[in-house]
Amino acid sequence: MSELERGNPSTPSRARAQHPVGRTVRTLLRSRTACVGLGLVVLHLAVAALAPLLTSASPTANAPDEALLGPSGEHWLGTDALGRDVLTRVVYGGQYALTVSFAATTCAVALGTVLGCATALKGGRLDGALMRVLDAVLAIPPILALLVVVTVLGAGPAVIVLAVTLVYTPQVVRVVRAAALGVVPLDYVTAARARGERTLPILLREVLPNIVHVVAVEFAMRASWVVLLISSLSFLGFGADPPTPDWGLMISENRTAMVVLPWATLAPIIALATLVVGLNLSADGLSRLWNVDRTEEAS
Numbered sequence: 001m002s003e004l005e006r007g008n009p010s011t012p013s014r015a016r017a018q019h020p021v022g023r024t025v026r027t028l029l030r031s032r033t034a035c036v037g038l039g040l041v042v043l044h045l046a047v048a049a050l051a052p053l054l055t056s057a058s059p060t061a062n063a064p065d066e067a068l069l070g071p072s073g074e075h076w077l078g079t080d081a082l083g084r085d086v087l088t089r090v091v092y093g094g095q096y097a098l099t100v101s102f103a104a105t106t107c108a109v110a111l112g113t114v115l116g117c118a119t120a121l122k123g124g125r126l127d128g129a130l131m132r133v134l135d136a137v138l139a140i141p142p143i144l145a146l147l148v149v150v151t152v153l154g155a156g157p158a159v160i161v162l163a164v165t166l167v168y169t170p171q172v173v174r175v176v177r178a179a180a181l182g183v184v185p186l187d188y189v190t191a192a193r194a195r196g197e198r199t200l201p202i203l204l205r206e207v208l209p210n211i212v213h214v215v216a217v218e219f220a221m222r223a224s225w226v227v228l229l230i231s232s233l234s235f236l237g238f239g240a241d242p243p244t245p246d247w248g249l250m251i252s253e254n255r256t257a258m259v260v261l262p263w264a265t266l267a268p269i270i271a272l273a274t275l276v277v278g279l280n281l282s283a284d285g286l287s288r289l290w291n292v293d294r295t296e297e298a299s
Contacts, residue, residue, distance in 0.1 A: 034285025037220075040278025044271075048094035057085040059092040059245040068261055077263045080254055084243075090267045092245040097275065100157050101230055104164035105223040111165065112172025113215055117203045119173070120180035121189075131177075134170040142167045142229060150238045160239065164226055172218060179214040183207050213290040217283050224279035231272055247272045 029035065047054065063083030070078045077086040119127045149163035183189060184207065192202045208215075233239035234248030242249065247268035254264035286292070 031285040031289050033281050034289065037278045037281025037283075037285055040274050041282060044094055044098060044275050044278065047091055048098050051091045051095060054091055055085070055088045057088040059084065059089045060243040062243075068257065070261065071263060077267050078261050080250075080261070080264045081257055082243075086250075086261075086264045086267055089245040089250060090247070090271050093247045093250060093268060094271065094275075096157075096240060096244060096246050097227055097231065097272070100160055101223060101227045103157075104161040104230070105168075105219060105226050107161060107165040108168040108226075109172050109215065109219045109222060112169045112218075113176045113208070114203070115169070116173040116176030117180045117207050117211075118199060120177045120184050121199055121202060121207065123184075127177075131174075134173060137170045138174070142225075143232065146229065146233060147236075147238060150233065155238060155241055157240075160230060160233065164229065168222055168226070172222065175218055176211065176215065179211040180207050183210045213286070214292055217287045217290065217292045220279055220283035220286060224276045224283065227272070227276055227279065 061084065063079070066075075066079050066083040067081055068079060069075055069083075072078070075085050075087070077090070079085055080089070115130075119130050145167045146160075146163045149166065150159060153159045153162070189202060189206050192206050230239055231246070231248030231251075234246045235252045237252070240246035240249050242253070250268040251265055251272075254261070254268075258265045
């Protein structure tokens with residue numbers, strides 16, 4: 001349990017006020033940076049979820065007779081070289097970006113958190129050996145490692161999620177382990193060990209609640225990098241396969257026609273930029289309020 005929960009509140013209202021969810025909500029509301037960032041993220045989530053209601057056009061259906069049309073009442077951002085509505089593809093592209101990126105980030109952060117806490121609790125030779133292996137893995141550039149995995153296993157959302165998990169888990173392990181090492185020597189962890197509790201209960205009840213703020217900042221930070229990384233893969237031709245509505249793929253397909261129809265390229269760029277900025281602002285606001293050092297995350 002967290003340190004605040006170990007207090008002895010005199011009234012039920014005080015106990016409710018110290019609930020982790022309540023503390024998190026109040027923390028977010030006190031930070032303009034976090035509010036702006038989360039507002040952008042929520043906006044993207046809402047647009048992606050309501051995509052079928054916002055547009056009735058198909059994001060993949062070709063219409064050669066309507067190719068390269070400019071903005072109009074029927075096509076607000078015009079059409080691309082295959083006659084597909086640009087706005088529709090941008091809206092549906094958010095579904096792909098959010099689903100794949102958040103799934104990959106969740107897997108990487110969850111696995112990295114468990115491994116980081118476990119190594120901090122166990123210590124000894126296992127901890128030292130794992131850190132040396134992770135140091136070797138972290139020497140490989142993420143984009144190169146992703147390209148190798150995708151080239152070997154093929155493209156597709158499942159492969160991309162697996163590749164991102166393999167690439168970013170070592171970085172999460174290092175950050176979470178550093179935070180957990182500050183909790184492991186404390187008295188309540190020592191008392192739990194003296195009671196004979198196993199590693200997993202200690203991890204879930206004693207360590208994790210006290211580093212959840214570090215994990216939250218780590219998730220927001222990694223998510224912004226994963227969104228960019230997945231879009232970069234699609235831009236290079238190793239990510240989403242045509243005609244999937246993906247922002248990186250749209251930028252790659254329409255960049256040659258930017259002089260004729262700039263919005264076909266600018267629209268996915270703006271969508272990608274606002275999502276990444278929102279995630280970065282969220283991470284920055286949370287790290288300032290919780291005094292989380294992002295030096296490890298930036299490395």
